Amino acid sequence: MMGLTFAAPLALFGLLALPLIYLLLRVTPPRPREIVFPGVRLLRGLLPEKETPAQTPWPLLLLRLAIAALIALAMAGPVWSPARGLAGGGPTLIALDDGWSAAPDWDQRLAAAATIIEAAKRDGAPVALSPMSESATAPQLEEAGKALERLRSIRPKPWLPDRRAAARQLGEFAQGQPRARLVWIADGLKQGESAAFAAALQEAGKRGATVEIVAGGRAPFALSAPSNAAAALEVEVLRADAAASPGEIEALDEKGRVVAQAVAEFSGGTGKARFELPVELRNEVSQLRIASENSAGAVALLDSGAQVRRVAVIGGTGADEAQPLLSPVYYLDKALAPFAQLRNARPGETDPVLAALKDRPNIIALADVGVAPGEDSDALAAFVEEGGLLLRFAGPRLANASDDLTPVTLRRNGRVLGGAMSWETPKRLAEFDASSPFVGLVVPSDVNVTRQVLAEPEEGLTEKTWARLADGTPLVTAQRRGKGMIVLFHVSADTNWSNLPISGLFVDMLRRVAALAGQSAGPGGGGEQAETDQQLAPVQTLDGFGALGAPPAAAKAISASFAGAADAEHPPGFYGAGDAVRAVQTLAPGAQLERMDYAGLGLSVAPLEAGGAVDFRPALLTLAFLGLLVDGLAMLRLSGALRWRLAAGALAALLFIPVLPAAPRAEPAAKAAPQRDKEAAPSQRDKEAALTTRLAYVISGDARVDETSKLGLEALSRTLEQRTSFSPGPPVGVDPGRDELAFYPMLYWPISAAAPQPSAKAAAKVAAYMKNGGTVVFDTRDALTSRAGGGVTPEAAWLQQFTKGLDIPELEVVPRDHVITKTFYLLDGFVGRYANGETWVEALPPEPEGAGAARPVRPTDSVSAIVIVSNDLAAAWAQDKSGQPLYPLTPGGPDQREMALRGGVNLVMYTLTGNYKSDQVHVRDLLQRLGQ
DSSP states (O other): OOOOSSSSSSGGGGGGHHHHHHHHHSSOOOOOOOOOSSSSSTTTTSSSOOOOOOOOOOOHHHHHHHHHHHHHHHOOOEEEEEEEEOTTTTEEEEEOSSSSSGSSSSSHHHHHHHHEEEHHHHHHEEEEEEEGGGTOOOOOBOOHHHHHHHHOOOOOOOSSSOOHHHHHHHHHHHHHHHTEEEEEOOBBBSSSSSHHHHHHHHHHHHHTTTEEEOOSSSSEEEEEEEEEEESSEEEEEEEOOOOOOOOEEEEEEEEEEEEEEEEEEEEEEEEEEEEEOOOOHHTEEEEETTTTTGGGGGEEOOOOGSSEEEEEOOOOOOOOOOOOOSHHHHHHHHHHTTEEEEEEEEETTTTTHHHHHHOOOEEEEESOOOOTHHEEEEEEHHHHHHHOOEEOOOOOOHHHOOOOOSOOOOSOOOOEOOOTTSOOOOOOOOOOOSSSSSTTOOOOTTTEEEOOOOOOOOOTTHHHHHBTTTTTOOOEEEETTTTEEEEEESSSSSSSBGGEEEESSHHHHHHHHHHHHTTTOOOOOTTTOOOOGSSEEEEEEEETTTTTOOOOTTTTOOTOOOOOOOSSSSSSSSEEEEEEEEEEOOOOOTTOOOOOOOOGTTEEEEGGGGGGGGEOOOHHHHHHHHHHHHHHHHHHHHHHOOOOOHHHHHHHHHHGGGSSOOOOOOOOOOOOOOOGGOOOOOOOHHHHHHOOOOOEOHHHHHHHHHHHHHHHHHHHHHHHHOOOOOOOOEEEEEEEETOOTTOOSSSEEEEOTTOOOOOHHHHHHHHHHHHHTEEEEEEOTTTTTTOOTSOOOHHHHHHHHHHHTTOOOOOOEEEEOOOOSSSSOOOOOOOOOOOOOOOEOOOOOOOOOTTTTOOSOOTTTOOSSSSEEEHHHHHHHHBTTOOOOSSSSSSSSSHHHHHHHHHHHHHHHHHHHTTGGGGGGHHHHHHTTTTO
16 A cells, blocks of 8 residues: 655654754753853942843753654655555566566666565566566566566567467466456557557456556657658658657657657548658658657658659650540559659650650660660669669560560560450450569459560560569569669559559559669669578667667567568667668558547556655755754744844745755756766666776676676685776666666676677667777577587577677687786687587787797787676676575586686776786796796
């Protein structure tokens, strides 16, 4: 239940001293008053006109008693915890929404969960922490302290978790623990099977469980369905509260610079933001994000397919100008206008091809135009070789022409299907192959072809075919030439040969073709494998807060036809290679945001804002300080050293201080791009770390691994204090994404394959730490499981994935003459719990010519910013409070543990002194120690 708790309840015994303080103050007279003995008027003035009291005045007495009581209460540390306490000490399950919608108020969610866990810890009750993204794993009860450590490592995910699976896990937990307390810290939205999870809570409540829901007061905003149309760049803005406004939406380029800003116009729950910019600027935009929102849902990505292409459409002459509404150019303009910027040949232009090339288009579309050898043919060939896309359509002219700007060799006159002179009927289109860029498009049953130009059977025709008729004859062929591509529709662009140009399929096919323009890789013929045959690997993905960074280890490749929303295996981000990247969005097109009606389901909801605790110590100490000032003024007045008016004015000023309004604080900057986030002020722990040098380890989220790291570094710190002049402080666990790393000379990072990949912000902080002189010791702890030629272990794969975003130099196995082997002890290698793993450091520059081969150290050694080991160093160092080792070693023995500690001492000394031992002044002593 809600109530008041004390951090140090024993301090309340200080209140028992108030009666004694009362008696002491009551019998203590005021300060004696000085009386000047008169020399002449001996009797007059001997006695004062006003008598001083023999006891302390009662107002001053009450004031001093109040000051003593305030100090005693402050020392007890009273804290008001609005969150409900744990009734009966029973087990608690905390179901935590950790999807993208939980990111904007993530700190409040963690505070609410921490308050519940702290209450369980005081009652000695076990806690099961169950993030929605981990619904595949059954929740397990554990100590509250371990649950609190695990809570700190949880981060929001950039997708919607599967609450239906979490509901099944909740039901099984409630059956095993019928009197448990079930707390759902919800995002407040009706999405991701939230109704199914609420129903599972209701069912558990009927069986005797205590059910509570904590939900946020402000619903998040999101972006969906970005579209870079020919006229403007648009994106849908979603909201759950009809009266809320997300503020500005920003358009950013690949470097994170703001290109433009816009405000959404709403109609109900969905609005639209529109950016009217020149095509060149719109094509630079790679992401749109809500400036006031910090989540993956508030980011919409634009890939290479979203760029507006400049298309020059060229048709025949004569008939096209006489009847423009019946010409192929008219049909092409209508089909391309929604997503391309068109340029048509001006009437009477003598050479439309050369005129079009002057405008530097991405695509040139020739509607039944034959290209004779000469200047036009050479110019178009150069256009394709340099990366342009030549889009051609058949017709009477092309059927009788002969040029080499076609992807395949054509037969003359073509093929007529249907009519009085043909036995064949019009043909329908076949379904698109998996290797075609048109895969996934629905072929209407009423689209048919009555005439086409045929391709001569030749080698590689199948690979060049993107679409075919039902009888297998090619309908669309393509071939890559140089950096560009030639695409040919074997029918005309008007309705004379087919009704395809008046179907919606024609627009979709041209959209897919236009998306390939300007790409360095893509579908094509000429014996090349189409990109749609390949899987597109993740390049950059969003984390839950909407920051682009290296993809997590669990991310999988997508197919070119992938069109769904993001999920756990396919997080939102960019997939592919080079310029031909595909964007996977957090929300699917057509998504809506709607608040969850918990009251309609018979469930009560507590506000998320009530999850934090209120500490009364600052207020109590402030009141005690003001009381002391008032007491001092009163004593000065009673002693005659201060006049009443001055004392009254000072007292009024002191009493007026608490009611002064707080100085207005500047509004926090919008949490738009993570690149502009401001670093938080140093915490108290950072201030202590700046004054006392100590070792640090990275919290992995695995309680056992983190405990081993802590105990190992504690033992290493004691060894350093005993054997060296360095006395480090107690080691601490750090979160690279939140904590300042510059205060720690060495960072021990145990790799856990199950841990999520750090955010882009964390990776940037680690990279800056390494560049500014810090050393990170990555311990994969996989020496026993790794085999030469046996593939990469999960821990090594995790490390490879993380270091993709870091500027890692060339590495090498530690040479025998490296400085790190001689900073304190003379070592041959670094062992830990295992002894068969290797140690990798930054590769040293080659020795200068003429250098002695037997030199014990190299004078050009520099401090390696990265050290990679696999022998589980912390487990070999770890000891209990009595100094006994905690883990057995392989192969074992006290010598191995001693060598592990010596290696740890060398690592720390290396980070503190760098290449100090490579100075020539140490060579004589080192040679003596080596016995030479």
